[in-house]
């Protein structure tokens with residue numbers, strides 16, 4: 001069983017090689033576009049035989065820890081696919097990722113990893129160059145702030161998509177994502193979102209039992225995502241303000257959405273899953289920064305506690321924390337009218353109990369499939385079948401639940417679903433270039449205004 005917490009943490013330590021110069025401004029050379037299937041791999045437009053047999057060309061956008069993993073998983077998901085284009089804002093990340101994917105693919109690398117130098121794009125516009133380079137499937141694995149723009153461009157170009165969570169960091173971003181979700185549906189494009197527990201066999205079976213009513217109507221859920229701190233990358237003299245923030249992106253809310261959006265959103269997604277993906281009406285959330293120190297910690301909080309309210313008065317609860325030397329927990333506590341479930345994300349325990357504590361159901365199926373691999377297997381199989389999976393709207397809803405909790409914590413106000421979705425606060429500048437960049441202040445509940 002893969003531990004997402006370990007992945008999140010390991011990729012963000014200070015041991016990651018830095019850059020020795022400002023390579024990120026290097027302009028990528030003009031795209032050598034591959035002959036592609038018209039408008040991408042549109043399953044409606046492509047004859048069935050071709051859809052089943054054509055080589056699927058993959059482009060990776062965001063070549064970090066998750067991008068490396070996703071590229072390998074995509075290559076293993078289908079026997080006839082190739083990685084042909086890559087884009088990142090940093091040259092070192094792209095080159096390390098290419099090395100990592102090549103090493104991981106081993107003997108299969110020559111046949112599957114075909115990223116010619118003229119299809120390695122660096123810069124803030126690298127995503128568009130990857131999309132325009134004749135690929136059929138794109139993997140969106142950059143920072144959360146950029147997901148809405150990358151998703152929009154990929155959908156407009158008719159590409160099938162794997163998009164890491166979260167899907168956005170603010171209201172304008174989420175509105176864009178919801179439009180992309182709808183357009184992807186109209187175009188019959190696949191969009192699998194990296195809420196990987198939705199692709200975990202044991203979890204799927206357990207949440208399926210909850211939906212079947214095995215412990216009765218669900219009346220209360222509490223989920224937790226309590227971990228230690230993530231790494232810090234001390235400033236190098238050659239780094240501009242923007243590069244410093246991007247190299248420590250998980251601590252800068254305009255890039256990550258803060259940790260309730262970036263990391264704990266997994267557990268908010270499972271909370272939503274447990275109540276049948278019902279949407280809450282409003283949220284109250286307490287939060288603050290108790291133990292983070294140093295400029296690398298940006299303006300992020302280190303703890304949140306959210307209370308969601310639903311039509312009919314039901315309440316659900318989520319708490320998350322990134323503070324060292326405190327107990328860790330990643331568990332969903334679910335109560336129904338006839339029993340309860342305690343579902344652990346890191347050490348899976350999949351069983352349901354009645355009100356007397358007697359076990360009434362236990363998952364006994366296979367538990368050895370890597371959920372990260374499964375999400376790619378299912379995406380590629382659905383593309384081949386002409387019935388692509390699209391979980392983009394659901395992913396946007398879970399992301400919005402996390403974003404609205406952050407808004408409530410930062411402002412100290414109760415925030416409704418509509419308020420959050422229609423928020424005018426745009427955290428992500430339309431145009432970015434490396435240089436001076438403002439450092440946001442820590443939000444203060446009661447003083448920070450909802451916009």
Ligand SMILES: NC(=O)c1ccc[n+]([C@@H]2O[C@H](COP(=O)([O-])OP(=O)(O)OC[C@H]3O[C@@H](n4cnc5c(N)ncnc54)[C@H](O)[C@@H]3O)[C@@H](O)[C@H]2O)c1
Nearest residue numbers: 004062063064065066088089093142143144146164165194
């Ligand atoms: N599903 C999971 O369990 C899981 C685990 C880890 C990370 N993630 C998610 O994956 C995403 C990436 O996280 P990571 O840990 O790989 O981070 P990372 O820093 O290792 O990688 C992100 C990469 O994106 C690049 N990038 C940033 N902005 C870009 C842009 N505008 N265009 C092109 N490239 C850009 C960065 O330079 C970096 O190489 C995040 O959204 C994170 O929440 C999901």
